Amino acid sequence: MKAVRLEHVQKSFGTTVAVQDLCLKIEAGSFFAIVGPSGCGKTTTMRMIAGLEHPDGGRIQVGANVVFSDQTGEFVGPSQRDVGLMFQSYALWPHMNVYDNVSFGARVRREGRGEVRRRVVEVLERLKIANLIDRYPNELSGGQQQRVALARELVTGASVLLMDEPLSNLDARLRMDMRAELKRLHTETGKTIIYVTHDQFEALTLSSHLVVMHQGAVQQLGTPEQIYRAPANAFVSEFIGLNPINFLDARLRNGSLTIGGTTIPAPTAIGVNGTARDVVIGIRPEYVSVVPEDGMADGVRARVESVFQAGPNTFVHLEVQEFGRDARLLAQSFGDGGPVATPGSEVRLLLDRDNVFVFDRETRHAL
Numbered sequence: 611m612k613a614v615r616l617e618h619v620q621k622s623f624g625t626t627v628a629v630q631d632l633c634l635k636i637e638a639g640s641f642f643a644i645v646g647p648s649g650c651g652k653t654t655t656m657r658m659i660a661g662l663e664h665p666d667g668g669r670i671q672v673g674a675n676v677v678f679s680d681q682t683g684e685f686v687g688p689s690q691r692d693v694g695l696m697f698q699s700y701a702l703w704p705h706m707n708v709y710d711n712v713s714f715g716a717r718v719r720r721e722g723r724g725e726v727r728r729r730v731v732e733v734l735e736r737l738k739i740a741n742l743i744d745r746y747p748n749e750l751s752g753g754q755q756q757r758v759a760l761a762r763e764l765v766t767g768a769s770v771l772l773m774d775e776p777l778s779n780l781d782a783r784l785r786m787d788m789r790a791e792l793k794r795l796h797t798e799t800g801k802t803i804i805y806v807t808h809d810q811f812e813a814l815t816l817s818s819h820l821v822v823m824h825q826g827a828v829q830q831l832g833t834p835e836q837i838y839r840a841p842a843n844a845f846v847s848e849f850i851g852l853n854p855i856n857f858l859d860a861r862l863r864n865g866s867l868t869i870g871g872t873t874i875p876a877p878t879a880i881g882v883n884g885t886a887r888d889v890v891i892g893i894r895p896e897y898v899s900v901v902p903e904d905g906m907a908d909g910v911r912a913r914v915e916s917v918f919q920a921g922p923n924t925f926v927h928l929e930v931q932e933f934g935r936d937a938r939l940l941a942q943s944f945g946d947g948g949p950v951a952t953p954g955s956e957v958r959l960l961l962d963r964d965n966v967f968v969f970d971r972e973t974r975h976a977l
């Protein structure tokens with residue numbers, strides 16, 4: 611097991627800053643996800659760890675080995691870093707069967723035939739594709755090809771496995787199966803896995819720790835729970851979440867939040883001290899509950915605009931005049947397994963106070 615450490619790593623392409631001042635400490639044996647929107651620098655980071663890209667500055671260490679340092683000029687080549695790689699375009703050689711594809715690297719390094727065969731068979735058995743050893747890529751399903759690519763990475767025996775969007779070519783069902791497979795693999799081998807994805811659900815479910823990046827810079831580093839429950843800024847709260855988050859302008863004063871003409875209690879953690887300030891609140895649809903208006907219900911009055919039913923989930927788009935002109939909100943639930951909301955009907959909504967995020971209006975940082 612090896613830790614990976616990046617200190618003040620940076621990389622530009624012409625005038626584009628792909629990665630700026632990146633500091634990451636990836637613990638040995640962790641499943642570490644790098645997540646962020648397209649172009650935020652995920653692949654560039656991976657390529658720098660792998661040794662496929664030369665950083666402009668900083669220091670990278672894999673285990674005890676400094677593989678790049680702008681101070682000493684050290685640059686260790688990809689094959690000497692003890693890292694394996696699996697990229698989104700995992701292209702298998704079409705003219706080689708599974709055995710030859712998986713053993714290719716080891717054969718190039720002129721390792722002993724018997725030993726290579728033993729390792730390949732062991733890895734294929736682990737991934738439950740040993741029966742496909744003589745097949746060619748065009749005789750395999752997408753999921754099977756993905757496993758062969760994974761086998762190719764595992765067979766190198768590297769301590770650190772880099773995976774860049776490895777499941778992106780698969781359909782939803784296969785992705786789910788492969789996620790379970792990767793998790794099992796991680797537990798069994800104890801290897802350090804660094805995993806790039808733009809799919810925040812994948813990052814949340816797979817990783818032990820993750821970093822959220824935006825425009826080449828770290829936004830937040832933490833466990834999935836920390837990042838979901840306590841986002842460092844509005845960007846993270848919007849990017850990490852199962853459904854689109856609601857943002858509303860508000861004013862924070864004496865432990866209360868005034869939104870339009872309505873005042874609600876601020877989250878307990880905010881307290882009552884501090885001067886009044888303009889904020890933005892973020893609330894996930896799953897923490898907005900909606901009940902039918904029966905003349906007795908508590909909560910803020912709202913009108914149902916539209917309703918979407920998705921299996922067990924009901925999404926309700928609401929117009930909330932009390933929060934201001936044209937204020938709109940998405941709620942995930944309606945009633946309590948009771949009646950279904952109908953467009954045009956009057957309802958009441960309640961925000962789960964301690965799941966309201968409060969961000970400074972200007973910096974968008976969490977208070």
Ligand code: ATP
Pocket residue numbers: 623626627628646647648649650651652653654655808
């Ligand atoms: P995606 O999710 O779309 O793969 P990413 O987060 O992996 O994106 P990178 O591929 O690391 O992002 O790219 C970061 C930025 O650097 C982007 O603006 C990209 O256009 C730019 N970039 C990356 N590689 C090069 C290159 N070889 N030449 C010029 N610009 C590049």
